[in-house]
Amino acid sequence: MRRRSHLVVAFVALAAVGWNVVTTQPSGSALAADPQAQLERTRAQLADARSAQQALSATLDRQRSELASLQRRSAELGTALDLARAELAAVTAEYERVRRLLGQVRDQVGEIERHLAELKRQIRKLNRQLGRVAAAIEQRTVQLEEREALLEEHLRSAYERSQTSMLEILLSADSLDEVTRQFGYLITVSDQDAILADEVRSIREELETRRETLAEGRRVLADARALAKQEEKRLKARRAELTALEADLAALRAAAEVKRAEQEAALNASLEAAGNVKRKIADNERAAQAAASLAAQLHRQAAAQQAAIEEARRRAAEEARRAAAAAKANQPPTPSAYGFRWPERSFQVTQEWGPTTFQLEPPYNYKGTYYPHFHAGIDFAGGCGTPIYAAGAGVVVASGQPLMPWDSGFGVVIDHGGGIQTWYWHMQPKVLVGPGTIVTSNSLIGYEGTTGLSTGCHVHFAVNDDGWWENPRSYLP
Numbered sequence: 013m014r015r016r017s018h019l020v021v022a023f024v025a026l027a028a029v030g031w032n033v034v035t036t037q038p039s040g041s042a043l044a045a046d047p048q049a050q051l052e053r054t055r056a057q058l059a060d061a062r063s064a065q066q067a068l069s070a071t072l073d074r075q076r077s078e079l080a081s082l083q084r085r086s087a088e089l090g091t092a093l094d095l096a097r098a099e100l101a102a103v104t105a106e107y108e109r110v111r112r113l114l115g116q117v118r119d120q121v122g123e124i125e126r127h128l129a130e131l132k133r134q135i136r137k138l139n140r141q142l143g144r145v146a147a148a149i150e151q152r153t154v155q156l157e158e159r160e161a162l163l164e165e166h167l168r169s170a171y172e173r174s175q176t177s178m179l180e181i182l183l184s185a186d187s188l189d190e191v192t193r194q195f196g197y198l199i200t201v202s203d204q205d206a207i208l209a210d211e212v213r214s215i216r217e218e219l220e221t222r223r224e225t226l227a228e229g230r231r232v233l234a235d236a237r238a239l240a241k242q243e244e245k246r247l248k249a250r251r252a253e254l255t256a257l258e259a260d261l262a263a264l265r266a267a268a269e270v271k272r273a274e275q276e277a278a279l280n281a282s283l284e285a286a287g288n289v290k291r292k293i294a295d296n297e298r299a300a301q302a303a304a305s306l307a308a309q310l311h312r313q314a315a316a317q318q319a320a321i322e323e324a325r326r327r328a329a330e331e332a333r334r335a336a337a338a339a340k341a342n343q344p345p346t347p348s349a350y351g352f353r354w355p356e357r358s359f360q361v362t363q364e365w366g367p368t369t370f371q372l373e374p375p376y377n378y379k380g381t382y383y384p385h386f387h388a389g390i391d392f393a394g395g396c397g398t399p400i401y402a403a404g405a406g407v408v409v410a411s412g413q414p415l416m417p418w419d420s421g422f423g424v425v426i427d428h429g430g431g432i433q434t435w436y437w438h439m440q441p442k443v444l445v446g447p448g449t450i451v452t453s454n455s456l457i458g459y460e461g462t463t464g465l466s467t468g469c470h471v472h473f474a475v476n477d478d479g480w481w482e483n484p485r486s487y488l489p
Contacts, residue, residue, distance in 0.1 A: 300374035320407035328405035363391040388481035389474030396469035402451035421464020437472040
């Protein structure tokens with residue numbers, strides 16, 4: 013009686029966990045011939061999914077970086093256009109400065125266009141990648157359902173067979189120990205089903221990884237498309253604004269020509285009033301020829317100044333570092349690409365570089381085009397005695413009155429290397445530097461005057477680049 017009670021208790025306990033009972037020999041022809049190999053393939057696919065997620069994450073990071081860069085460039089474009097508009101609104105806006113600024117804006121518009129094209133290309137590429145991820149998810153979902161169904165079939169079949177097996181064991185066993193051994197054998201999961209269960213778990217983990225990748229990719233793709241649409245709209249508006257500014261520039265050029273003609277008419281009138289016009293014109297032409305000859309001679313001697321020029325550049329770099337560290341509110345404006353600053357800290361431009369109708373200016377053949385009157389530099393004035401500084405790092409190669417007897421004006425010539433000279437004329441007789449002096453843009457070289465062929469206190473600032481009198485504005489900030 014006690015033996016039968018023990019058997020009944022064992023039977024009830026085993027029946028309670030019956031859903032977990034499986035056989036050691038699963039049925040079903042759908043199970044792979046080599047379950048271990050199938051598991052390895054599944055794990056490899058999981059590794060591939062993780063690798064694909066990492067690669068796509070890197071692509072998404074690059075995409076975010078490109079979007080941020082595009083936004084920054086768009087902001088820079090807006091700033092440049094606002095600056096151009098402010099320049100055009102000013103009555104005294106300088107035509108050359110605005111023309112160069114608009115050229116920069118046009119370049120920026122082209123750059124934004126190239127970035128938009130690249131953004132669209134990346135959007136298309138990302139869209140294709142996400143399509144492949146979605147297709148892989150769909151395919152692996154089907155495979156997961158198949159493997160889960162197979163595992164479920166095995167477990168159900170094992171459970172159904174186990175009911176008969178347990179009853180037979182209970183009825184035929186000679187002892188409780190024998191029943192326990194037989195039941196333990198029945199509830200041991202087979203190696204093949206264990207491998208199948210591991211494969212199902214791996215597929216589920218792989219699918220979760222792919223779904224996370226797809227969701228993140230879709231979010232970034234949506235952001236990229238929205239930004240591309242926004243930037244296209246903004247770029248269209250900027251192009252229209254740029255066209256309007258270019259039209260304003262044409263009007264500014266016409267106004268500048270009118271202003272220049274009025275100024276030159278006044279200069280000619282003052283020259284006529286002073287008398288001896290022909291003699292002054294002849295003297296000025298001879299002085300121009302002498303200046304050209306001196307410039308050529310100094311160019312030939314430039315090699316001997318190279319060491320001094322390098323020392324000047326070293327000093328200029330050191331001064332720039334000190335100025336940046338001090339961050340003084342009154343530090344000079346940022347230099348140009350040539351390292352040049354305007355020679356006076358406060359001034360007004362009184363005459364621009366280029367062809368003119370002012371009779372006192374000598375003729376000049378500028379790169380194959382002959383002009384009967386040509387102003388070879390820029391005139392600016394800050395008032396008699398205003399300090400004059402070197403435009404940039406270099407070495408003084410001439411000073412005092414190097415154009416005598418044709419021009420009694422006092423001046424300085426600085427060699428900056430690379431065939432570039434800067435000339436400073438009509439200075440007061442007290443010139444502060446002599447040939448061989450190393451200078452930087454912080455070096456005081458003299459004071460504004462009206463010596464030589466001059467109509468009043470001002471500085472005639474000229475740039476000679478490999479023998480050509482170039483527009484100084486192209487070398488200044």
